[in-house]
Amino acid sequence: MLNWTHTAWPELSELGATEVGLVPVGATEQHGPHLPTGTDTMVAEAVCEQAALLCGAPVLPAIGVGVSYGHGTELPGTLSLSPALLDALVRQYATWAACSGLRRLLFVNAHFGNVGALHTATDHLRLFRPDLRVGTIDWWSADPGVHAEVLSDGADIHANRGETSIMMAVAPELVRLDRLADADDPDRTTDLVFRYTAPALSTNGVTGRPSEASAELGERLLTTTAAAIAKRVERGRSEEPPLGMPPPPPL
DSSP, X not given: OEEGGGSOHHHHTTOOTTOOEEEEEOOBOOBTTTBOXXXXXXXXXXXXXXXXXXXXXXXXXXXXXXXXXGGTTTSTTOBOOOHHHHHHHHHHHHHHHHHTTOOEEEEEEOOGGGHHHHHHHHHHHHHHOTTSEEEEEEGGGSSHHHXXXXXTXXXXXXXXXXXXXXXXXXXXXXXXXXXXTTTOBOOOOTTOSSOOOGGGTOSSSOBBOGGXXXXXXXXXXXXXXXXXXXXXXXXXXXXXOTTOOOOOOOO
C-alpha cells in the first residue's frame, strides 16, 4: 500500500497514468454517546487502506470534515463545511492530484451528508476536466450484502448496528461498550415528508440498534467492502468512456 503522506516525491512521480487513487471522505460530528466524533473519517480511511492492500492503489489524505448540517448544533462535537465548500474542496483536490500525475480518483465516502456535494463536484469535473476520471462510492453501498446488513435497523444510518460494528473492528478502544445497552434509538424518518436535523429525530444522536453490534460483524463488513472497492479500482485502471471522450465544452 502506498500512503500519499508517508511517501517522498520521487516515489509519487512513479504513479502510472492509469492508477486510481483512493480518497477517504468522512466527517467530524456527534455519533451518539458511544462512538467518537471521527467515526466516519476513521471508517473511510480503514476501508481505503484495506482495499489498497488488495489492489495496490495509493491512499490519499482523508477529507476529515464534511457536510454535517443535518446534525444541528445541540449535540456537541460536530464540525461542518457548507455543501459549496466541500464541492470546491473536492474539485481542488482532484486538480492538485493531477499536477502530480494522478488523474483517476475514487472518493470513498462514509457520511450521508456528503453525498450531494460529492455529486456536484464530480459533475463539474466530468464536464470541465474531461482529462480526469473521478468517481464516488459510499462504503455502505459498495456491496449488496453489506448494504442489507447496514440498513437492517433503519434507513437513516447513524451510529447504528453496522456502523458501531465496523468501529469495533477499526478502533475498538474508542467504542464505549459501557454505553451500548442504553444507546438504541429507533429510526423515525420512515414516511416523513420533510427533512429535519438530528435533535428532532433522535433522543441521543443514534439511529438504530448499536446494542446488537459485534466486532465479528464489523470485520465482515470491512473485509467485504474493501474487496468490492479493490475490484472497482482494478476496473477503473483500464476503463474508458464507452462511446469515446467528447470534446471539452466551449466555455
